[in-house]
Every structure is written in structure tokens, then in C-alpha cells.
């Protein structure tokens with residue numbers, strides 16, 4: 001039997017609020033699933049959308065970006081930029097066929113350890129329900145394997161012609 | 164001096180790249196003085212078997228334009244690779260998949276259904292589809308087979324140089340030809356063009372990039388001097404390699420991104436997302452959302468030429484039934 005699917009989630013958290021919040025969840029011994037790999041950046045405004053796409057391309061099943069609440073960014077307006085970027089990114093991801101639940105932007109402050117823990121649990125369950133995301137490499141290798149065998153042009157006819 | 168032996172080929176592209184070669188006008192005579200041509204389907208009558216008869220590595224340089232979408236294009240790419248010392252991906256389609264690469268937002272079956280069934284101008288009650296192999300009483304008819312995706316040339320064969328552009332500008336073509344003719348070749352893998360962005364080389368005045376939303380080129384006549392982004396037009400300058408001579412910008416048109424990303428950018432779409440997201444002046448979520456709703460088709464706009472070489476390389480799962488082109492379900 002295949003092992004149950006455990007989603008891999010990449011969490012990119014800003015140093016001043018969300019990372020501290022995640023830390024608080026840790027030192028308060030709040031339980032939450034171990035599916036998230038946390039990367040600390042100075043500000044959510046540092047999160048280049050490339051990071052998100054690359055995480056998916058390399059096989060992350062979900063990506064969580066978290067920063068300070070609006071108005072609280074240590075650098076004044078990093079998170080406003082993040083918010084606008086995430087809005088565009090969500091549209092782009094949708095066009096690329098990536099389900100909504102796989103990407104999230106949240107605001108978590110330094111004293112919201114509990115909230116962080118429940119956000120992660122929620123996201124893990126949502127992504128678990130969506131199933132594994134296939135890294136570009138794998139998906140592409142499969143596509144390239146079809147280079148030798150072209151697609152059957154007629155639906156159902158198998159492209160074998162009329163004999 | 165012995166003459167250079169050249170070949171040109173046209174795969175999944177519009178033909179504009181071949182026209183760009185012809186556009187070097189009287190300088191084509193210099194090229195003709197410098198070179199003998201062994202294959203050039205648009206301009207000269209050679210057959211594939213003429214190329215097959217050549218020794219391996221006989222052709223000095225092959226300029227291959229167009230992406231690879233079907234079996235014939237792959238076959239000729241492999242043949243020309245075998246017969247050529249240097250393979251040049253010529254034009255944005257060969258370099259990055261180009262406009263045809265946008266078809267990677269759909270699966271092959273969706274494309275065939277759309278083209279042979281669903282377009283309003285199609286009448287096809289017998290549901291005829293192209294067959295790769297068909298017997299008629301006179302014999303057997305064959306057509307090239309259709310691949311599942313659009314590939315840039317470098318996914319199929321090894322490529323030494325890239326000359327981007329839709330089409331490549333004449334001076335860049337001449338620079339490439341001269342570099343090759345004089346043996347002053349840059350290291351393999353070089354992309355002809357600048358390693359700076361279009362923005363870096365743009366002559367327009369730039370002040371603060373803050374906007375309330377975006378407009379499409381047909382909706383405004385932009386001022387001639389001022390940064391197009393600051394005027395609310397989606398210009399791909401920040402995420403695109405320069406070296407094009409800023410032809411579009413000089414014609415008052417925003418950059419469409421045909422030179423692809425610079426070496427330091429992995430994904431043109433992600434970079435444009437970052438650039439445009441950072442430009443919205445409002446801090447109110449509803450206003451921001453309204454401002455960004457003016458970006459009509461992010462994937463098609465940001466990856467206009469580079470979807471096939473982007474990080475995700477295309478749509479990752481089939482479009483659901485009832486999804487309009489673009490893959491976005493209304494209201495979602």
C-alpha cells in the first residue's frame with residue numbers, strides 16, 4: 001500500500017511578526033502539523049513571486065506567505081506590496097491551473113501563535129484534500145516522453161488512420 | 164576565404180523571422196558574398212533529401228526559427244543539428260516557445276477540439292480531425308503528428324546561440340552573422356542582446372511608479388516622453404532583456420517582452436507580477452483589488468513569448484469543461 005499523502009508546504013514568513021508568531025507557537029508548545037517548512041525573510045515584501053512559482057515548480061504542494069498585519073510592517077509598506085502582488089499571483093496561478101487552496105497570504109502578528117498554528121493546520125488539510133502537486137520536472141518529463149509518440153489527433157480514433 | 168555554409172529553417176512560427184532576414188536588404192548581398200545557403204524554404208528551392216545527403220557538420224551555421232510543435236519540426240531540427248556545426252535559435256519562438264508557446268495553457272485535445280469543432284466559424288458535423296496516416300485509393304497520405312506541448316528548440320536539440328526578438332532586429336542579425344563570419348564567437352549559450360533590461364536602456368522619463376490601475380494600449384494615446392508604466396500601461400520593460408533598440412517604445416507602444424527575461428530573471432511572469440504589484444498606490448484592499456482587476460490576462464500578457472520556458476512551462480492540469488479561453492472561470 002502506498003504511504004498516505006503528506007503535503008509539503010513551504011512557509012515564507014517575515015522576521016518581525018509572522019516568524020515571531022510561529023516561534024511563539026513553538027515555545028508555547030501549541031501543536032500543529034509538521035508539514036510546513038519555514039523560510040524566514042526580513043519582510044513579506046521581500047517575497048518575490050518567483051519564490052512561489054519556483055516552490056511549486058520544484059514540487060511543493062502548497063505555499064504560505066505570511067507577514068505583519070496591514071499597518072504593522074516593520075518597513076512601513078512591504079506588506080501592502082505583498083498584498084497587491086499576491087492578488088495578481090492568484091490570478092496567474094489560476095490560469096496556470098494551480099488550485100486556489102495551494103497558495104495563501106496571511107497576516108500573523110508576533111503574539112498570534114495560536115492563530116498561526118490553526119492556519120497551518122487548516123491549510124495542510126485543504127492541501128491534503130487537493131492531493132499532491134507534481135513538480136514541473138516530472139510533469140515535463142512525461143510530456144517530453146510523448147515527443148516520440150505524437151498525440152492521436154482524433155478523439156478515440158487512436159490516430160491509426162483508416163486501416 | 165572559404166564561404167560560410169548556412170541553413171535557415173522555419174518551424175512553428177509566423178514567418179516574420181524569415182522576413183527579418185530578408186529585411187537586411189542590400190546587406191543580404193554581403194551575406195551572399197560571405198555565404199552559401201544550403202536550405203532556406205521561404206526563399207530557395209531545396210529538398211530535405213539535399214540536406215540529408217550532406218556530410219555531418221557540413222553546414223557552418225543553422226538559423227532555426229519557430230518553436231517545435233510537431234513531428235516534422237522535430238525531425239528537421241534533429242537533421243539540421245546533425246548537419247550543422249553551430250545551431251542558432253533564431254527569434255523568440257525558437258528561443259522561448261514564443262506566441263505559439265501560449266498554447267501550453269491548453270492540452271492538445273482542447274486545441275484540436277477548439278480548432279476543428281468549437282470556433283463559431285467551423286462547420287464540421289462529421290467531426291473530422293486531421294489524421295497522421297490515411298489510405299486513399301491512390302496510396303497513403305501522411306501528416307506530421309501533433310505534440311502534447313510547444314517546445315523551444317533547446318528542449319529538442321543542443322543549441323549554441325540565441326538570437327531573440329519577434330522578429331530579431333536587423334542590427335542584431337548582422338552582429339550575429341558578423342561574429343560568426345569572423346570567427347569571433349561568444350561562449351556557447353550566449354543570448355545575443357543586452358544583459359540589461361529594456362527599462363535600463365529606455366530613453367523615457369521616469370519618476371514615481373504609482374498608479375490606480377492599468378489600461379490597455381487601445382484605450383489611450385500615451386504621452387511620448389513619459390514612462391509608459393507610469394501612464395498605467397503594462398510595459399514588460401522591467402522583466403525583459405534589452406538590446407532590441409526599444410523599437411516598440413519608440414513607436415509609443417509598451418514592451419511586449421519578446422526578448423525574454425535577462426540572465427538574472429528566472430521567470431518573466433513572476434517578475435512582472437512583482438513589478439506591477441509594487442506600483443499600486445492605494446492601501447485599501449478593495450481599491451487594490453479593483454485596480455488589479457484591470458490586468459485582464461496576466462498569463463497571456465506576462466508570458467506572451469516565454470510560457471514554454473517559464474518555471475511552470477504551461478498549465479499544470481486540463482482546463483475544466485466550460486472554461487472559457489484563458490482558463491479562468493467567470494466569477495471565481
Ligand code: FES
Nearest residue numbers: 014043067068073
Ligand atoms: S516586516 Fe513583516 S511584513 Fe514587512
